[in-house]
Amino acid sequence: MYSMWWTLYRDGTMLLSASKVFGQIKPVIGVNTDPERSQGHLCLPVRYTHCFSEALQKLHQGKFSWQWRQRIRICLEGAGINPTPVDLHEQQLSLEQHQTAHRDVAQPALCDIVNGDPQLLPVRALNEVFVGESLSSRLRYHSHKQSLKFSLHRASYYEISIDDGPWEKHKNSGLNMCTGTGSKAWSYNINKLAYQEVEDLLSIAKETSRVDLPIDQELVERVTDQYNQSLIFCPEDPKIFFSIREPIVNRVFTSCQHRGFTNKMSVRSRCWDACMVVDGGTSFEFNDGAIATLTVDKEDALCTVVLED
Secondary structure, eight states, rough: OOOTEEEEEEEEGHHHHTTTOOOSOOOEEEEOOEEEEEEEEOOOOOHHOOOHHHHHHHHHHSSSSSEEEEOEEEEESSSEEEEEEEGGGTTTOOOOOHHTTTHHHHHHHHHHHTTTTOEEEEESSSEOOOOOOOEEEEEEETTTTTTEEEEOOOOEEEEEETTTTEEEEESSSEEEOOOTTTTTTHHHHOOOHHHHHOOOOHHHHHHHHHHOOOOOOOHHHHHHHEEEEEEEOOTTTTOOOEEEEEEOOOSSOSSOOSSEEEEEEEEOOOOOSSSEETTTTEEEEEEEEEEEEEEEEOOHHHHHHOOOO
């Protein structure tokens, strides 16, 4: 039943295109048209860029396997919300279909959200959702010194609840929540450790525990690689990996978990000028009083295919 519903996209529009596909009926396939500058994790293997006819032949003959990539759905409620999305692709792409993305489907939700009723947003995150202040740095002009100065790292303030647990106050550089599809780019790169860091930790553990642990390069590399690989998970796993960036911990703000897996994440904004960005392309205002609940529903999974190299 899928043969009539193939939708092929180049790598630069894969995320934007996938955001317009709901349900599991329409398979979406990405083609990496610029392998020199793009890794193309969401696309067919690079070899098919130069022999696309072979890929089409395999698809036609059914020589592939299905893959359902899980996506994050977002429900918004409370005050501090402007439900009209800002399409960040408008600032990068000029195609007509990109300039009007989500406008028609998002606008009718305005009254429901403003009146306080929870509203499921008409977008699904295939890669990630980021929550934080819109400006991580602020440019200020000092007339008495006639100079420009930067105030770096404008902290984000919000409360989070993990799997319906107690609310915790957090202050940091932003919150990232990703799927298995986005884990190679987000949970991995935000939380990965370098060999030097692991070697230092092993040395401290050896010294404090007084255990005769031979620390050599092989052990350091094995431990580092095993930890870093644990940050990557299968795109079909119905779970969310959250990462809290540069947490501030003191008497007021806590951070029991800096990262981890969850089935449900709730975020209550205490920010002044914050945004919630979906897949780096669609942004929503997310200011004081707004509450976002993020979950994974298997009905939202995106149907894709896997071709061998």
